[in-house]
Amino acid sequence: MADLDPARIPELDARLSTLAPVDRLRWAYETFGARAGIGTSFQPAGVVILHLAKTAGLPIQAFTLNTGLLFPETLEFKAKLEAHLGIKVEEVLPAQTVEQQAAQHGAELWKRDPEKCCELRKVDSLGKKLFDLDLWITGMRRDQSAERSVTPLLSLAARPDNSDVWKLNPLVDWSRDQVWAYLKEHGLPHNVLHDRGYRSIGCLPCTLPTSGGDERGGRWPGFEKKECGLHTRTKKGLGG
Ligand code: SF4
Numbered sequence: 001m002a003d004l005d006p007a008r009i010p011e012l013d014a015r016l017s018t019l020a021p022v023d024r025l026r027w028a029y030e031t032f033g034a035r036a037g038i039g040t041s042f043q044p045a046g047v048v049i050l051h052l053a054k055t056a057g058l059p060i061q062a063f064t065l066n067t068g069l070l071f072p073e074t075l076e077f078k079a080k081l082e083a084h085l086g087i088k089v090e091e092v093l094p095a096q097t098v099e100q101q102a103a104q105h106g107a108e109l110w111k112r113d114p115e116k117c118c119e120l121r122k123v124d125s126l127g128k129k130l131f132d133l134d135l136w137i138t139g140m141r142r143d144q145s146a147e148r149s150v151t152p153l154l155s156l157a158a159r160p161d162n163s164d165v166w167k168l169n170p171l172v173d174w175s176r177d178q179v180w181a182y183l184k185e186h187g188l189p190h191n192v193l194h195d196r197g198y199r200s201i202g203c204l205p206c207t208l209p210t211s212g213g214d215e216r217g218g219r220w221p222g223f224e225k226k227e228c229g230l231h232t233r234t235k236k237g238l239g240g
Contacts, residue, residue, distance in 0.1 A: 004031070006156050006164065013154045017173075022052045024153070024170040028135055029058040032166070035134040038062040039126070039230075040089065042077055043201060044179045045139030045171045047188050052170075054085050060137065063090040063129055065230075067121040068098045069110075069203040077191040084189055092129045094121045110205045118228040121203075126230050127160035135166040140231065143175050144200070145214040147226050157234040164236070202228065 004012075016024050028036045038053065038060055040046030053060045064078065082088055094101075101109060101120060109117040130136060140151050157167040171179065183190055193201050197209030200219055208221045219226070 004166070009154055009156065013152065016153055016168075021049070021170040021174070022056050024168065025049070025053050025058055025060065025137070026056060028137060028168055028170075029053075029060050032133075032135040034061065035132075036060050036137060037129070037133045037135070038137045039129075040064055040139060041202065042074055042081065042191055043139055044176075044183055044190055044194070045141055045174070047081060047190065048174075048179055048182050049137065049139055049170060050081070050085055050087060050089075051182075051186060051188055054087060061090065062087060063092050065122050065125045065129075066091040066093055067125075067203050068094065069121065069205060071193060071201065071204045071207075073193050074191055074201060077189070080189055092125045094125050096120065108205070110203070114206060114223055115229070119233075123229045123233050124160075126234070130157075130159045130165050130234070133165055135168060137168050137170065138231070139171055140169040141171055141174055141176070141179070145226060156236045158236045159234075165234075167234075 016027060019027070038046070038049055040050065040062060041064060050062060053062075066075075078089060096104070101117075105116070105120075106112070109120075136157060140148055142149050142151050151169055151172050153169055153172045155167050157165050159165050182188070191198075191201055198207060199210050201207055202219050206221075207219055219228075
C-alpha cells in the first residue's frame with residue numbers, strides 16, 4: 001500500500017477538495033498506481049470518471065460487479081462505453097450463479113431477503129476485489145440521497161478481513177446536473193434506461209423508474225433498504 005498514514009486524512013481531504021476531479025484522479029494514480037481501481041455500475045457519474053481518467057492518460061483499472069441480474073440494457077451499455085472510450089472494464093462475479101443461489105437459498109431471494117441477496121451477489125464480490133486494491137474509486141455523490149449527504153471525498157474503508165483500503169469519491173461534490181452537463185458537453189453515451197425514467201440503475205428485479213425525490217428512490221421498492229451494502233458494510237469510520 002502507498003505509505004500514507006490514515007492520520008493524514010483531514011489534511012489530504014482538504015487539499016483534494018480544492019482540486020478538480022481530474023486532478024483528484026491524477027493524485028490517485030500517482031499515489032496508488034496499479035493498486036487504484038475505479039468501481040462502476042455505469043451510472044452517469046461513473047461514465048464521467050472513466051472519461052476523465054482516459055482523457056488525462058491515467059491508466060487506472062476499472063471493474064464492475066456483475067450480479068447476473070443486471071438489465072440487458074446495462075450490459076449493452078457496458079459494451080458501448082468500452083468501445084467509445086477504448087477501455088475494458090473487468091467483470092467481478094459472485095461466487096454462485098443465480099441458479100446455484102436459488103438451489104441453496106430458494107428462488108428469488110431478493111423478494112424475501114434483499115439484504116442477504118446483496119451480500120451474496122455484491123458485497124462479497126466487492127470484498128474479494130478489494131484485496132487487489134489499495135484505493136477504491138467510486139462515483140458516490142452527496143446529492144444522490146439523504147443517506148449519502150455526508151459522504152466524504154477521501155476516507156478509509158475496510159476489506160473483509162478489516163484491513164484498510166483507501167476510498168476516493170472524486171465527484172462527491174458534483175450535482176446531478178453537473179454530471180449530465182459533462183456527458184452532454186463531451187458527447188458521452190448513457191444507459192438508455194435513463195430515458196425511460198430510471199434515475200439510478202441497479203439489478204433488474206430491484207429497480208423501478210421514479211419521477212422525483214431522491215435519485216435512488218427507485219431502488220428496492222417496498223423495502224426500507226436504501227443501500228446495497230457496498231458502501232455501508234465497508235465503512236471504517238475514518239474520514240467519514
Ligand atoms: S440489488 Fe436485488 S437482485 Fe441485486 S443483489 Fe441486491 S437484492 Fe439481489
